[in-house]
Amino acid sequence: MTEIPQISRIILLVDDEINIINALKRTLRCDNYTILTANSGEEGLALLAMHEVGVIIADQRMPHMTGVEFLRKVKTLYPKTLRIVLSGYTELESVTSAINEGAIYKFLTKPWDDDLLRDNIRNAFQHYEMEQENLRLTLELQSTNDELSMLNQNLEQKVVDKTREIMHSINLLQISQEILEHLPIGIIGIDEHNMIVASNRRAEALFCRAPNACLLGLIAGEALPEALLQLLQKAYSSNFAQYDGGIVALNESVSTHVLISAMGDTSQSKGTIIALSPLKN
Structure with missing residues (x-):
């Protein structure tokens, strides 16, 4: 299996409750992530504009902009970012449509199981990094194909030019031979x-x-x-x-x-x- 180069893993936590943010940070402190925090969807969008975030965890119940509304905007602006929503069982109906339309990668309930949360985040980063690596390889392949195409075009032009030069030389030789003969x-x-x-x-x-x-x-x-x-x-x-x-x-x-x-x-x-x-x- 091809080893994916390790890059800095940046996670964004979005919740209007400071104690939830702190609890999430404690849960993830051993996983060597770069952790960004925001207390609203608006703050989260501002951070996303400045950082290349791989995974987002957003609480569903937030004032002004719910977690689903926030993640729908994230999907439009940063479609490769993996989006996880935290919500209680009573809010499942409000996130179901977002799950179906692909705005949400995972739905995790509160209170969460620490090990399950960490596993889901780890899997999300692996998915994100594989997508990024595939994109990198695709661009690299496209660049190589473009270079090969340009080399082929140059080679074809050189063949055409050389053929024209040879034909010109043959014509001159034929004329010289005819002059010699006459x-x-x-x-x-x-x-x-x-x-x-x-x-x-x-x-x-x-x-x-x-x-x-x-x-x-x-x-x-x-x-x-x-x-x-x-x-x-x-x-x-x-x-x-x-x-x-x-x-x-x-x-x-x-x-x-x-x-x-x-x-x-x-x-x-x-x-x-x-x-x-x-x-x-």
Whole structure:
């Protein structure tokens, strides 16, 4: 069973007879309650406005405002407070309707049995504290749910934003690829491991003899002609940023102007770009 945190137990005693108030205080002196007293319903309401009272004991027979009238007002203003009325057997009819409508938690007769009175008050406080704890847990749960809902909304928005960003990047990549494919010169990209990692249609047309063949993934030393490989070696040995290889004959029918650029100084990627401008024979 969940242990309910112990809080200060405040009880309000309302009776116009001082001797009854004192007798109740003597009965409860060993129970460690904070005891407030009032001699009328009006005084009781004033104390309730200043203190968080858990249990009220009110005498039924009081001038100006009876115990039931007082507790009916308490129910409206402080519905969680547990309300006990003290009354004689002869006044039972006057409190029956209040009991039925829930304005009164317990009806105890005078003279009271001390042990029975203390047990009823103890049970009333346990009931009150359980209600308060349930309220606290409900509010805590609601707060947690609100936080989770806000986190979910933020996460969903981040997913939407990230998806939009990815789609934008994909669109830019597609446009860049289309531009690369439609350039009037051949472009070949070679990475640090001498692998061809980029090429456009113009470059494929220059070096791929078989239909639907592709340069991507091939080792440059195995896929490119010897004349172009020799230019690459000269560029590498010259510690180049950009190397103009001049006009190179790729074969008997095709010559091209070769420009070799190094990547890495102004980009995150490292490697080599070869630009090939075929010449018309």
